[in-house]
Amino acid sequence: MRVAIVENTKVTEAGQVGIALAEAGAEIITIRAYAGEPLPEFGAHDALVVFGGEQNARDDEKHPYLPALASLMRRFGDSDKAVLGICLGSQLLARAYGGDNLIGAAPEFGWRSIGRTEAGKEDPVLSTMPDRFLSFQWHDDTFTLPQGSLHLAENEAARHQAFRIGRAAYGFQFHFEANREVVRNWMTHFPEVIERKEPGWLNRHPEIEPTDGQLSDEAGLELARAWVRQIRPS
Known part of the structure; x- marks a missing residue:
């Protein structure tokens, strides 16, 4: 399977997602969109x-590729990829599917508890989680x-923590890819x-x-593996 990863900032690490993709033998193509590299075909x-x-999802003036990236995400989703x-x-x-972006409306940081909704309990990816987990x-x-x-998924700080549209287009507000090594790297780069x-x-x-870090790592890898199982190789 061929998987395109789009990076939106210089300090980006695939973490648990990268581990799960490697386990599945995926061929990964990384695109540094923030640096002007063309979006994947x-x-x-x-x-x-x-x-x-660090940018917001409507920061088109500073990051003019964002509308095209949103459109590409929708094209993948509409094609059941x-x-x-x-x-x-x-x-x-x-944004790609018509939702509103609420800028600055839900600040949150650190390992936090997240709860599944009733729909989450039936979802192919979120069903791998307990009713509450850390990320x-x-x-x-x-x-x-x-x-x-x-x-x-939801919590008190941001009600919309995860959603799915179509077969396998998933949005996760929380960084389940960020294992303890990734978090320590962020601490090194962004202490202030x-x-x-x-x-x-x-x-x-x-x-x-x-x-908290250990529990988050375990949950993140399970989520990553469950999402990778949704990929249909061509």
Whole structure:
């Protein structure tokens, strides 16, 4: 299977998603869209992954490729190809299908509890999770659900944590790809940003990583493997 990964910022790591794709023997093509590389060709890939970034999903002036990326995500989804949008990627998927992007409406950071909805319990990917699980959050924005989508997960900070539209187009607000190694790398690159966003979290990190980080890693890998199983190789 051939999987295109679109990066929207310089510090991007596939984490648990990369592990699951490697386990499945996927051929991965990485596109640094933020650096001006052309978006992947639709017909050349079986699935599309769109990761996060510091920009918002409507920041077309600074990032003029965003409308085309949203359209590409919809083309994959409408063709029943597997799509995975994480954080900014989920917001772009919502945009692609007519949802509203709510800028700055739902700030959240750190390992947080997430709950499945009733639809999530029946979903091919979210059904692998317990009713509540931990994952890493780092976002300010959220979105409204596109018409016809299934609401799969939620929490108190951002009601729309995960959704699916069509067969296998998934948007995840939370960073289930971010295992403990990825989080530590983010800490190295963005300590000042993290301290502003969640004062004192860096000091608490050594205490919570062995517990919350471990549980998040386990949940993230299960989610990643379940999504990879939705890919239909051509």
